[in-house]
Amino acid sequence: MTDLATRLWDNATTREGPVAVLSESACWRALADTPVGRLAVAIGGAIELFPVNFTTADGRILFRTAPGSKLAALAAHPAVAFEIDGFDDTAAFSVVVHGRAERLDHQDEIDEADLLPLTPWIPTLKYRWVRIIPAEVSGRAFRRGPEPERYV
Numbered sequence: 464m465t466d467l468a469t470r471l472w473d474n475a476t477t478r479e480g481p482v483a484v485l486s487e488s489a490c491w492r493a494l495a496d497t498p499v500g501r502l503a504v505a506i507g508g509a510i511e512l513f514p515v516n517f518t519t520a521d522g523r524i525l526f527r528t529a530p531g532s533k534l535a536a537l538a539a540h541p542a543v544a545f546e547i548d549g550f551d552d553t554a555a556f557s558v559v560v561h562g563r564a565e566r567l568d569h570q571d572e573i574d575e576a577d578l579l580p581l582t583p584w585i586p587t588l589k590y591r592w593v594r595i596i597p598a599e600v601s602g603r604a605f606r607r608g609p610e611p612e613r614y615v
Contacts, residue, residue, distance in 0.1 A: 466549075466551035466552075466554075467493060467496050467497070467549055467551070467556070468549050468550050468551045468553075468554035468555050468556050468604065469551055469553050469554045471483075471485060471489055471492075471493060471554065471556045471602075471604040472553070472554035472556075472604040472605070472606060474489060475489065475604050481605055481606040481607075481608065482603055482604075482605055482606075483603065483604040483605070483606075484601075484602075484603060485556070485558065485601075485602035485603060485604055487600050487601075489602065490558045490560075490600045490601065490602040491519065491522075491600070493547060493549075493556055493558050493602060494519050494524065494547060494558060494560075495519050497547040497549060497558075498516055498517075499514055499515070499516050499517075499547075499584075500514070500515060500517055500524075500545050500546060500547040501513065501514055501515075501545070501546045501547075502514075502515050502526075502533070502543060502544075502545055502564075502595075503543060503544040503545070503546070504533060504536045504537060504540065504543055504564075505536065505540040505542070506532060506536040506540075511532075511533075511536070513533050515528070516581065516583070516584050517581065518579050518580060518581040520576075520579055522597065523594045523595060523596060523597070524545055524560060524562075524594065524595040524597070525576055525579060525581065525592060525593065525594045525595075526581070526592075526593055527581060527583060527589035527590070527591065527592055527593075528589050528591050528593055529587060529588065529589045529590070529591065530591065534566065534591055534593070537564045537565075537566065537593060538566065541563045541564050541565060542561075542562075542563060543561075543562060543563070543564045543595060544559060544560065544561050545559070545560040545562070545595055546558065546559050546560075550607065552607070553606065553607055554604055554605060554606055554607055555604070555605045555607055556602060556603065556604045556605065557602060557603055557605075558600070558601070558602035559600075559601055559602065560595060560597045560599070560600050561597070561598050561599040562595045562596050562597040562598045562599070563595070563596050563598065564593050564594070564595050564596075565593065565594060565596065566591060566592070566593050567591075567592040567593070567594060572592070573592055576592045576594075577592075
């Protein structure tokens with residue numbers, strides 16, 4: 464079976480040399496097939512990165528978390544970036560989502576989210592659901608290979 468990075472490269476419509484621009488639908492396919500991403504959040508004047516396992520539903524990214532600095536920062540500064548990447552022997556990819564994070568507070572939304580196929584990877588209780596509402600989704604795929612000859 465072909466790996467995700469190679470499939471993304473092979474199906475890209477816009478390529479220039481070893482770089483391809485992914486369509487938004489290809490970015491969402493990559494998000495749906497990648498189990499872990501990185502959430503970038505502003506905390507105390509600095510940008511912090513948090514690895515999170517996540518799922519996608521209805522054009523949104525959802526993850527579970529516990530009370531702490533991440534949840535507090537999202538309440539104070541909901542503008543976030545979310546990134547995934549991957550690679551195989553012949554290709555690599557990166558997808559970045561810019562958007563707004565919001566905690567699910569209504570019980571009907573929480574009940575619906577609890578039906579999604581997402582469980583914590585570590586043995587901790589994570590009852591708080593957060594969704595990222597995307598404003599921009601972009602991605603690139605890259606053909607891997609040796610560095611070209613220098614100084615020719």
